[in-house]
Amino acid sequence: MEDIKELEKRLEDLQEASHKVWEQYMNKALEGIPYDVAYKWYCNQPVIKECNELEDKIRQVKEAKEFEPIEKDDDIYTIKQFIDMCKGGGFIDYDGFGVYAFEDKKSDIHVYPSDVQKGIIRNDFTHVVWYNR
Numbered sequence: 001m002e003d004i005k006e007l008e009k010r011l012e013d014l015q016e017a018s019h020k021v022w023e024q025y026m027n028k029a030l031e032g033i034p035y036d037v038a039y040k041w042y043c044n045q046p047v048i049k050e051c052n053e054l055e056d057k058i059r060q061v062k063e064a065k066e067f068e069p070i071e072k073d074d075d076i077y078t079i080k081q082f083i084d085m086c087k088g089g090g091f092i093d094y095d096g097f098g099v100y101a102f103e104d105k106k107s108d109i110h111v112y113p114s115d116v117q118k119g120i121i122r123n124d125f126t127h128v129v130w131y132n133r
Contacts, residue, residue, distance in 0.1 A: 005063050011054045017047045053116055062098070064107035075130040077103065078122065082128040086116035096132040100125035 013090065028038035042048060070076055082098065085091045086106065091098075091113040098111045102123060106129045115121055 002057065002061075004058060004063075007054055007058050007061070011051060011058070014023050014047055018051050021045045021047055025130070040124075044056070056115070056118065056120055059109060059111065060122065062109050064109055065100070066108050067105040069102070069105055070101065070129065075132075077128050077130060079123070079128060082111075082130070083116050083121060086113040091130065094133070096130065097121040098130045099119060101127040101129045103127060 024044040025038055028041070029035070033041075033073055059069045077098075082091070093112050093114050095113070100109045103126060105125075107125065109122075109125075111121070111128055
């Protein structure tokens with residue numbers, strides 16, 4: 001397994017290149033290129049793919065830096081419930097994101113419905129707190 005510091009350093013090293021690709025993507029609208037075509041182009045850029053892969057890996061090994069108490073208004077699900085919701089289409093990345101949690105506290109580590117589709121759900125937490133967009 002790769003060291004988290006190495007992963008974070010590589011992601012930082014790609015920041016400038018990924019920002020340039022983002023600017024190109026945003027300019028596609030000014031060029032009259034349809035959104036879906038521009039977005040597909042953006043997602044297929046090697047630097048963007050690498051950044052996404054690094055972010056996935058980081059979320060898998062990152063230690064929680066802080067925990068906060070679960071609030072009464074938080075939408076909390078067991079890991080199994082979260083997985084079932086994602087597989088059933090109840091949550092998609094466009095809808096929002098979650099953070100890994102335990103029954104009484106939430107971490108600062110994000111989890112996305114696409115993580116379920118990729119099979120990269122952590123098993124060292126018992127719950128997910130969900131945040132809608």
